[in-house]
Amino acid sequence: MNFRHVKYFVATAELGQISRAAMELSISQSAITTAIKDLEAETGAQLFTRTAQGMELTAAGRHFLGSAYRILASIDEAMNPGGVADEEVTGTLSVAATYTVLGYFLPQHLGRLERRYPNLKIQLFELSREMVEDGLVTNRFDMAVVLTSNVNNPELATDSLLSSQRRLWVPSGHPFLGLERVGFEEISKEPYIMLTVDEAAHTTLRYWNRTNYQPSVRLRTSSIEAVRSIVANGQGITILSDMVYRPWSLEGKRIDTIIPAEPVPSMNIGLAWRKGVELTPAMRLFREYFSDTYQTPQSHLAR
Template sequence: MSLSLKQLRYFVATAEVGQISQAAVNLSISQSAITTAVKELERHVGAELFVRTAHGMDLTPAGRELLSHAYDILKKVDDATHLNAVSNTVEGSLTMAATYTVIGYFLPYHIERLQRLFPRLDIQLFELNRESIEEGLLTNRYDIAVLLTSNILNPQLTTEKLLSSTRRLWVPTQHPLLQLPSVGLEEVSKEPYIMLTVDEAAHTAMKYWSASLYQPKTILRTSSVEAVRSMVGNGQGVAILSDMVHRPWSLEGRRIETITMRDPVPAMDVGLAWRRTVEFTPAMLAVRSYFQQAFHIPVSRVA
């Protein structure tokens, strides 16, 4: 059996998060599919790629070497199969604004790809809150923005969703809620709750909490995702946050599990925004086309 791109993608996903379970969540596939792919890959290369430990999956020396090659292979495949409608001769400058969450957990990979694909394009990146981004787009200070589009209500702006990141309950390993057949806001309301505030997370959370019969027992409001991660990992509380910002380990090395909620909790939508009446430049068209093809969005005319 020959090596496949699917095997490489599953291997990379597992290596990056150190857990088959979390890699399966990120890829929206079964854990058995990843396990099978990794075993087939190990048979193909003739070496163990991971050491299975109590903490997850650690790369062996052979695994680290393969990971480097896998990145190169997948990068070349991406370059060959995407952006075939966009010329890499695009040049000039583009001002892009983004919010904290987007810059921290979404954008760096795509900025690197854009710089590699369009070496003559100068992307000037700015981190701002939503209100400042909206004002900057309307006054032409920024050409385009990448942010949580679910937060934008200004009718003078056009948005285009790229992805929806499911929000789930974060709990420490061996938490009693992991043993229940289902978990809803009722059960969560009985637990100490850590409320993230950055990027209007608290405002969004209170919308779905207010629509229920329950309220969170908030013990801390913080703008730090890492603080939430550490406190959950240390057993000091629980939180509801998106898969995009989830990592299976806290800074202290404590395991963080996720639970899909029984009650409706809106996903976190990430996408592009621009002024509705703006005239798209070649640079803006190139960037928008990149994201459309990267996320398999039908290419459409500028709205």
């Protein structure tokens, strides 16, 4: 498997369009198209669905994306085995994170950071977004890993690293799977399971309120596993991001996904810190690590 093909696949998955990925990587669109075709031939699965809006990951593509990140991370570690420079990074870095980020995004990176910088101690704090933002502004935390799509404090700077698409979750065999189009009108007629953790309910209602419909909420819960089981057992449907999606419930029942006909905003994950603060060596390394891992130039991310 060609390493560059994996890199091209990740760029296309994150940016959603071959043209944007080609521009970001400074290569031709045909090179990316060929790479994706080769990967699909090698994996024996269709990784993208081509739509008028761009490139949508299939279920196989979403599964491969996780593996692709690990492949690129392993190559990065092999090319940068560490040494004196890494070992000289010492001190403590206080990092705050919200529930979803800590549960579904951060753990794999903590292990790599620990191996790469053995003398750097990272103190973790799980808090709500409001408490994370307040802690950054008052210098209680050095940096945070958060849902940047929820951050609204003008005193903070952010790097958005990963954009996770939201899709409709339905149980296997649901009638919606046989329809060409499933929009908010159809979804509003089904019992809806509302996740509340990390402001998920607020975000959900925000994009529902742009339509002429409202979800028929059957249950509100802070447990993603509860949502997964209830949907898989045919007791409701929901819209959640690919980052927290798993195709099976704890009972071993299948969950399928559908791209809603109307646009649904993605969930963006990234870093946050107080604007104007002088980044310490540890903070710079933390930021550079994530930028390198997700192949995203910092100059394009800071805002």
